[in-house]
Amino acid sequence: MNSPFSRIGVVGAGAMGRGIVQLYAQCGHAVVLYDAHEPAVDAAIAHLRDTFGKLAEKGRITPEQAAAAMGHIAPAASLQDFAGCDLIIEAIVERLDVKREMFIALEEIVGPDCVLASNTSSLSITAIAAACEHPGRVAGYHFFNPVPLMKVVEVVQGPRTASAVVDRLVELSRIAGHTPVVCQDTPGFIVNHAGRGFGPESLRVLHEGVAEVPVVDRLLREQVDIGGQGFKLGPFELMDLTGLDISHPVMESIYHQYYEEPRYKPSVIGAQRVAAGMYGRKTGEGFYRHAGGAQQTPAEPPTPALPAGLRVWVAPGGMRDAVRELVSGLGAALDDGTAPAADSLILVTPMGLDASTAAQGLDATRVVALDTLFPFGLRACKRRAIMTTPATLAAVREAAHALFAADGAKVGVLRDSAGFVAQRVVAMIVAIGCDIAQQRVASPADIDVAVRLGLGYPMGPLAMGDAIGPRRIVEILAGMHRVTGEPRYRPGLWLQRRAQLGLSLLHED
Ligand SMILES: NC(=O)c1ccc[n+]([C@@H]2O[C@H](COP(=O)([O-])OP(=O)(O)OC[C@H]3O[C@@H](n4cnc5c(N)ncnc54)[C@H](O)[C@@H]3O)[C@@H](O)[C@H]2O)c1
CATH class of the missing domain: 3.40.50.720 (NAD(P)-binding Rossmann-like Domain)
Structure with a gap:
């Protein structure tokens, strides 16, 4: 293995830290794991031993590979144990002040060439790097949960991140079998930004009293048919699975970080349900009730009889x-x-x-x-x-x-709705994907790959818009804009220009 890194330090032994350790230990990297809460490291190592054991039992890896992977993992008693690392991946609590302190502390321990990467989902890489003496070595390295199964990672470049650092992280991701997508440091990066169409627009449908929750979920799962595929889960099913305590703050954070851009406006319904503790499956009640981990879906309303002579x-x-x-x-x-x-x-x-x-x-x-x-x-x-x-x-x-x-x-x-449900949700997904492309956050191809792998949509937003037709998407958005007067529905420049010129939404200039 010709890896750009020889010894990787992981800070934070929670859900993400464990997954990152598993990924790199499994492909032969020496990994050192530290957590401020000491028992968390022992718990993570026990969990990883168990995971590798199960993978071996299922025949996914050999017992020798399981033993070798465990042999690559070392617990760290203090941050000093990171001294010999050439990459540190930080996966601690999602707080800017705590992450900045951590990066300052790490710079005092590691060598000048050690790359410092943060797994933050929502914080600015630029703001974390600004605390550092050498901001060029700081990048975002955003994995998805569960890390070994979600095979995409966003490599985030701040304005001062050295290109060589991005290149090395890209190469490392490929060695682990993950697909790296390079993106600029912007709120939500690619995936959490592109995800502002599906859930928030569906909440808006609910907010307007257009339909009940299961009606919206069923339409997006079963009516939407893009190249023979729909969405695997309805938006409310997905929010219940993720937990509204996680997804609502993301909606708020991205909205505010974009200076109240109306496209990303969160819903009062989300805020109210968070206040009520109705987070979803984890609390037994969200948009659905959940019993023993199973969603209780209300039955489909009966079909009325067809009147004679219609x-x-x-x-x-x-x-x-x-x-x-x-x-x-x-x-x-x-x-x-x-x-x-x-x-x-x-x-x-x-x-x-x-x-x-x-x-x-x-x-x-x-x-x-x-x-x-x-x-x-x-x-x-x-x-x-x-x-x-x-x-x-x-x-x-x-x-x-x-x-x-x-x-x-x-x-x-x-009930009446400009764009029914499917038109408006799909058009918003495409509109936001186009805005991300217009802002040059990432290449059109990387935007689509990130969304397909990170959100599990049948296609990326740009290919989705191409499959439906850019002019048709403009027609839908312009219609919604006209009826509602809401700037959130205005067709953006990337979309309009490509529709006017008959170009693919994946066309880069
Ligand atoms: N959970 C997800 O789905 C997900 C996905 C992508 C990114 N992230 C990001 O990854 C990071 C970690 O998330 P998580 O879900 O693994 O959290 P978690 O709560 O499961 O684990 C965080 C760990 O960090 C430790 N920790 C906290 N402060 C510390 C400090 N100052 N020094 C050392 N250790 C410290 C905690 O003891 C805990 O074990 C966050 O930035 C989060 O936004 C999470």
């Missing part, structure tokens, strides 16, 4: 022919008039607009909107989304629900 008029729009084909395939009669007949259900298919706007000039009591952004054809989707205007009659809503479930698809029923 006639549907499909309003003009891009997908009109496909929607008419679906309606007729589902068993309703088509109203072919140039205007809807007096008793027809009126179907609109807005992009970025709400049903009320799409119902202008029509009888809103009979208007229902169908989301056509993702596959919606006959027996071609798991779930469809429909929404109503505030004036839509309940009987009309129920007839549409029954109709769109007639081929066995599930239906998510929403």
